[in-house]
Amino acid sequence: MADDPRPxxxxxxxxxxxxxxxEWVARSGERRLHREGVLGTIEERVRTLPWWAWLTxxxxxxxxxxxxxxxxxxxxxxxxxxxxxxxxxxxxxxxGWGGLLDLGYVAFYGVGAYTYAILGSDKFGIHxxxxxxxxxxxxxxxxxxxxxxxxxxxxxxxxxxIVTLFFLQIFLTLSxxxxxxxxxxxxxxxxxxxxxxxxxxxxxxxxxxxxEGIFAVSYLYVVLGIFVVVYVAxxxxxxxxxxxxxxxxxxxxxxxxxxxxxxxxxxxxxxSFGAAVAALTGTFFAALNASVFPLTFSFPLLITVYTMVIxxxxxxxxxxxxxxxxxxxxxxxxxxxxxxxxxxxxxxxxGLLAALRxxxxxxxxxxxxxxLGFAVHAVARAIxxxxxxxxxxxxxxxxxxxxxxxxxxSHLADWISPVSYVGLVASVLALTLVRGWWRLVCVPxxxxxxxxxxxNVMLAKPEPTRYIVxxxxxxxxxxxxxxxxxxxxxxxxx
Amino acid sequence: xxxxxxxxxxxxxxxVDEGEIVSVxxxxxxxxxxxxxxxxxxxxxxxxxxxxxxxxxxxxxPHKIARRGxxxxxxxxxxxxxxxxxxxxxAAAYGHTKAGVFRSMFRTPGQRREEKEIRELAERRLxxxxxxxxGYRWDQPAYSLSYANRRRLEIARATATNPRMLLxxxxxxxxxxxxxxxxxxxxxxxxxxxxxxxxxxxxxxxVVAGVSDRVIALDHGVKxxxxxxxxxxxxxxxxxxxxxxxxxxxx
Numbered sequence: 001m002a003d004d005p006r007p008x009x010x011x012x013x014x015x016x017x018x019x020x021x022x023e024w025v026a027r028s029g030e031r032r033l034h035r036e037g038v039l040g041t042i043e044e045r046v047r048t049l050p051w052w053a054w055l056t057x058x059x060x061x062x063x064x065x066x067x068x069x070x071x072x073x074x075x076x077x078x079x080x081x082x083x084x085x086x087x088x089x090x091x092x093x094x095x096g097w098g099g100l101l102d103l104g105y106v107a108f109y110g111v112g113a114y115t116y117a118i119l120g121s122d123k124f125g126i127h128x129x130x131x132x133x134x135x136x137x138x139x140x141x142x143x144x145x146x147x148x149x150x151x152x153x154x155x156x157x158x159x160x161x162i163v164t165l166f167f168l169q170i171f172l173t174l175s176x177x178x179x180x181x182x183x184x185x186x187x188x189x190x191x192x193x194x195x196x197x198x199x200x201x202x203x204x205x206x207x208x209x210x211x212e213g214i215f216a217v218s219y220l221y222v223v224l225g226i227f228v229v230v231y232v233a234x235x236x237x238x239x240x241x242x243x244x245x246x247x248x249x250x251x252x253x254x255x256x257x258x259x260x261x262x263x264x265x266x267x268x269x270x271x272s273f274g275a276a277v278a279a280l281t282g283t284f285f286a287a288l289n290a291s292v293f294p295l296t297f298s299f300p301l302l303i304t305v306y307t308m309v310i311x312x313x314x315x316x317x318x319x320x321x322x323x324x325x326x327x328x329x330x331x332x333x334x335x336x337x338x339x340x341x342x343x344x345x346x347x348x349x350x351g352l353l354a355a356l357r358x359x360x361x362x363x364x365x366x367x368x369x370x371x372l373g374f375a376v377h378a379v380a381r382a383i384x385x386x387x388x389x390x391x392x393x394x395x396x397x398x399x400x401x402x403x404x405x406x407x408x409x410s411h412l413a414d415w416i417s418p419v420s421y422v423g424l425v426a427s428v429l430a431l432t433l434v435r436g437w438w439r440l441v442c443v444p445x446x447x448x449x450x451x452x453x454x455x456n457v458m459l460a461k462p463e464p465t466r467y468i469v470x471x472x473x474x475x476x477x478x479x480x481x482x483x484x485x486x487x488x489x490x491x492x493x494x
Numbered sequence: 495x496x497x498x499x500x501x502x503x504x505x506x507x508x509x510v511d512e513g514e515i516v517s518v519x520x521x522x523x524x525x526x527x528x529x530x531x532x533x534x535x536x537x538x539x540x541x542x543x544x545x546x547x548x549x550x551x552x553x554x555x556p557h558k559i560a561r562r563g564x565x566x567x568x569x570x571x572x573x574x575x576x577x578x579x580x581x582x583x584x585a586a587a588y589g590h591t592k593a594g595v596f597r598s599m600f601r602t603p604g605q606r607r608e609e610k611e612i613r614e615l616a617e618r619r620l621x622x623x624x625x626x627x628x629g630y631r632w633d634q635p636a637y638s639l640s641y642a643n644r645r646r647l648e649i650a651r652a653t654a655t656n657p658r659m660l661l662x663x664x665x666x667x668x669x670x671x672x673x674x675x676x677x678x679x680x681x682x683x684x685x686x687x688x689x690x691x692x693x694x695x696x697x698x699x700x701v702v703a704g705v706s707d708r709v710i711a712l713d714h715g716v717k718x719x720x721x722x723x724x725x726x727x728x729x730x731x732x733x734x735x736x737x738x739x740x741x742x743x744x745x
Contacts, residue, residue, distance in 0.1 A: 233599045240598030240609065244577070244585040251574035258534050260560035260589025260655050269595070315576075 054318050055231055058325075062224050072214035079215070079288065081328040082223045083281050088308045088320040089230055090277030095306075096315035097238065098270030099250025101157065104148060104164035106305065107171035108275035110297030111144050112137050112282025114175060114188060117292045120198040123189070130200050134283050141279020142272045149271035153264045156253070168302065175294035193293035200287045209288060223284050230277060235317060237273075246270055247315075300467075304331070307474055312484055319486025326485075327470065334466040337459050344454055344469070348447065351476060361440060368444040373405035376448065386410045390456075406451045417457045424453045503528050503715040505542070510659070515685055515692045517702045519726070520712035521735055526695045527569055529712070530661050533693075534566050535559040547658065561589040565657035567648040569664045569695070575637040579627060582636050582647055583616035586654035619650045622687075623680070642673050649680075653688060660684065662694040666701045678704040699727070711735065 065078050087109060094102045115137045119128045128136065152163050174181065178188025188194065200207045200222060207218040237243050248256040249266050257263045286292050304327060312323020333339040356362040380387045390408040409416075427446045434442060458465040481487070503525040510516050518526050531537045533544060535556035544552045551559050565586075574582050591612060593605040620627045623646045631639075636647060645665060652660060665681065666674045678701045684690055696702050702709060702723060709726040711719040713735040719726045726732055 236601060237595055237598050240595075240605070241588055241591055241593055241612070242595050242598060244581055245588050247577055247581075248574045248585045251576055252572045254536070255568065255572035255574070256585070257556045258536065258560060258566060259586040259651060260557050261585070262555070262557045273595070 051235060051318065052232075055228065058321060059224060059228050062220070066217045066220060070214070072210075075215040075217060075220055077328070077332050079220050079223060080332075081325055082220070082227050083285055084305065084308060084328045085321045085324040086223070086227055086230060086281040087278060087305045088312065088324040089227075089234060089317065090274045090281065091305055091309050092314065092317060092320045093234065093246075093277065094270050094274035095309060096320065097243065097246040097250060098267060098274075100267060100270060101161040102164045102271065102274065103161050103302065104167035104171070105274065105278060106297045106302045107148075107168045108141050108145055108278035109282045109285070109301070110171055110175065110292075110294070111275075112141050112279030113286040113292045113297070114194070114282075115140050115279070116283040116286040117194040117197045118187070120287075121194055122196045123194050127198055130198070130287075131202060134280065137283050138276050138280050141282070142276040144279070145272040145275025146268055148275070149268040152271075153267045168299075172294055172298060175297075178294075188294070191294065193291055195291045197286050197290045197292065199290065200284075209290070219284070219288050226280070226284070230280070231317060231321070234277075238317070242266075242269070250315075304470075307470065310484055311474060311477060313487030314484060316484075316486045319484055322485060330473065331466055331470060334469055335462060337462060340459065340462065340465070340469075341454075347469075347473070348450065352443075354480060365440060365443050365447075369447045370405070372444050372448050373451070377404055377407055380407050406448075406455050408455055412456055420449065420453050421457055424449050503532065503712075506712070506715065506717055508710065508717070510691060510693055512658075512691050513685065513689070514707050515681065515694065515705050517706040517709045517723075518693065518695045518712060519697070519699075519702060519709060519732075520718075523714075524712040524735075525715035526712055527663060528715070530566055530663055530693075530695065533559075533661060534564060557589065560655055560657075563656070563658035564661065565652035565655045565659070566661035567645070567652050567663055567665065569667065571641075571644050571648060573636045573644055573647055573651070576635055578633050579620065579636055579639065579647060580613070580616050580632040583619050583650050583654045584612050586651045587612045587615055587656075590656050616650075616654060619654050620647075622650065622653070622683075641668050642670075645669065645677075649684075653684070653690070657690060659691040659693065660688075662692065662696075664695055664697060666696060666698045674698055674701060677701065681705045703727075 062078055062082065066075050087106075090108075091102070091105050094100050094105065116133060118124065119126050119136070120130070120133050121127075148164065148167050152160055155163055175188045176191055179186045179190030179192070181187065198206070199209060200219070207222070208216050209219065210216060211218075238246075245256065245261045245266050246269075248259070248261060249263055249270075253263050256266075285296075308323040308327045309320045310323070311327060312321065313319030330343065333343055352362060352365060356365065377388060387409045388407055390410040390412070424446070427442075427449060431439060431442055431446055458468070477485070506525075506529065508529070518529065520526055528537070532539050533546075535551070535554055535558070538553050542552075543550050546559075546562060546564060549562075551562060551564075554562075574585060577585065591608055593602075593608050597605040617632070620632065626643060626646055627650065631643075636644065639647060645668070649660075649662065649665065652662075662681070666677045669677060681692060681694065681701075682705060685692055692705075694701075694705065706723050709719075709721065709723050710717060711726050711729070711732045713731075718731045718735060719729040721729075
């Protein structure tokens with residue numbers, strides 16, 4: 001092949017390797033990714049940045065946040081986001097590297113929080129100093145992970161998932177009924193939880209949660225520091241003998257075992273380390289909130305943390321951290337109807353952009369949707385003006401021109417909500433079945449229906465809406481990028 | 495070895511001398527791969543014993559057998575597809591290296607030294623295949639490799655466990671004649687340069703004829719012939735096993 005005499009066998013420019021040669025073929029993927037011009041150069045630079053540059057960027061972002069915005073709310077959200085990021089890092093050890101589907105993961109977060117609360121509160125009058133208590137909790141978390149791993153180590157896939165899920169349920173049952181379990185007396189406080197948990201304190205100085213009435217930055221910085229330390233430590237483990245063995249285990253347990261890696265032991269280690277990180281996170285949660293309640297560590301949290309890991313790209317540390325930031329911030333934004341509305345319409349437009357690119361079809365769809373809206377609105381007003389006289393859920397009238405676009409009746413008949421909602425889901429599903437021009441024709445009405453449902457039904461119920469939007473986000477992202485935002489490409493073609 | 499009532503490898507008496515290259519041949523389902531699974535500890539023999547370097551390895555976990563010096567490749571290719579080519583080989587050094595998790599976290603001098611040795615070992619093992627698995631390929635994921643290169647990577651990974659004995663399960667399967675010729679020479683080089691004792695399963699008789707000191711033919715889990723390639727290839731029972739009853743007489 002090397003002396004291929006055919007014309008055109010030379011690569012671009014004549015000096016490059018010839019077509020058909022291994023390297024030229026193997027690298028075609030990389031070349032396709034590379035764009036020309038200034039943008040291409042920037043993209044190239046960004047892609048080749050070392051991992052610590054990314055970590056520094058994230059850390060710096062969190063560090064300047066309290067300076068840039070002094071509101072307690074922003075600090076609190078940043079703190080919670082950091083906890084999520086730590087949880088995602090821990091889950092990434094078990095799921096992303098070990099390849100073990102551990103559905104009991106948040107139980108270890110609970111174990112950490114409860115252990116911290118029991119050994120550092122007025123509950124039993126025990127007040128172990130923070131500096132000793134945190135390492136103790138981490139060790140207890142690791143042991144808990146090890147113990148859960150013991151009976152599970154021979155299980156894989158669905159079997160492991162169901163057994164670990166069962167452990168989560170055991171944890172919940174024990175903590176909810178822990179006020180009088182097996183006659184042991186009141187240990188966990190049951191549904192009332194444990195109150196007046198000690199704040200973090202170092203060398204006799206306890207960190208105040210509030211400073212002059214707003215969220216103090218100290219907790220934020222402590223957790224940021226811990227996040228950076230955990231991130232770096234895990235990164236170093238991943239690039240070592242143990243990390244390689246973990247990933248080999250994920251790829252092919254039998255081959256790993258036959259190549260001299262003790263697979264059962266590696267599974268236990270992976271469980272242990274994941275649990276230790278979760279328990280560590282739990283201590284900060286308990287210390288900041290000064291209380292723990294059983295239902296914090298339940299299925300919604302499990303689903304949220306899994307969403308972060310999968311969305312960000314399971315197996316990629318940076319990816320899961322970004323996934324955690326994204327999900328946490330989106331869930332927070334969705335609490336406020338104004339923000340949620342912006343997020344919704346931006347999401348719809350971005351989705352259209354991803355599906356149609358910048359093309360004539362995109363213009364047609366957008367124009368048709370806008371025109372359709374004004375037409376429907378005008379017709380509705382002509383029939384009965386009360387149909388368009390309503391206010392949206394947050395009490396604000398739809399801003400500007402949009403108030404002449406989307407129908408918001410002053411009174412919504414009972415049957416409209418469920419019918420329009422189910423109709424929307426059905427028509428979106430139907431949309432995936434039609435092809436070509438028919439699909440283009442169908443898109444504007446569906447979009448308009450979506451806007452109607454959003455303004456009239458979903459905004460009125462912010463709490464379920466948050467999770468529905470998160471679900472839609474997850475589904476659409478999984479279709480576009482099946483391995484998550486930063487996941488490695490996984491193909492098995494021979 | 496029996497699965498339920500089915501005897502897959504029955505009273506097989508097999509011996510390989512140090513430094514020898516022995517081929518195992520036989521029709522599909524003869525029990526060749528089962529033999530490999532028994533030796534590497536994937537299955538435990540129901541009766542009998544397996545002795546390696548003077549010690550019984552029967553009933554040991556596969557990773558312990560690997561540490562004693564037996565490494566294998568897989569007929570069906572079981573690479574760590576989403577890891578880089580170099581990492582595939584580095585991972586196999588686990589058994590004869592020591593650095594634990596905490597030493598890795600703190601990057602102790604000993605850990606750094608060991609890591610450097612593992613990396614160099616991997617690069618040496620990959621260099622064994624000429625420029626096939628060199629340079630830019632090291633950092634590419636294993637799934638980007640061609641079929642033939644995946645087979646080579648399997649061998650490189652097996653040798654990174656620093657074995658005394660290599661079990662190669664159909665190393666030439668799916669290769670073109672040129673590549674088959676290459677792999678035949680390579681098996682010889684593996685012995686002369688690596689000093690490995692080699693047990694190889696192969697269907698391609700060019701390879702078997704080219705590399706074997708001794709050939710063993712299996713059928714239905716029973717040894718039906720043993721000896722040099724010429725002796726085994728002309729043995730009527732072997733011909734019968736491959737071509738069916740009557741073939742030997744007609745010949």
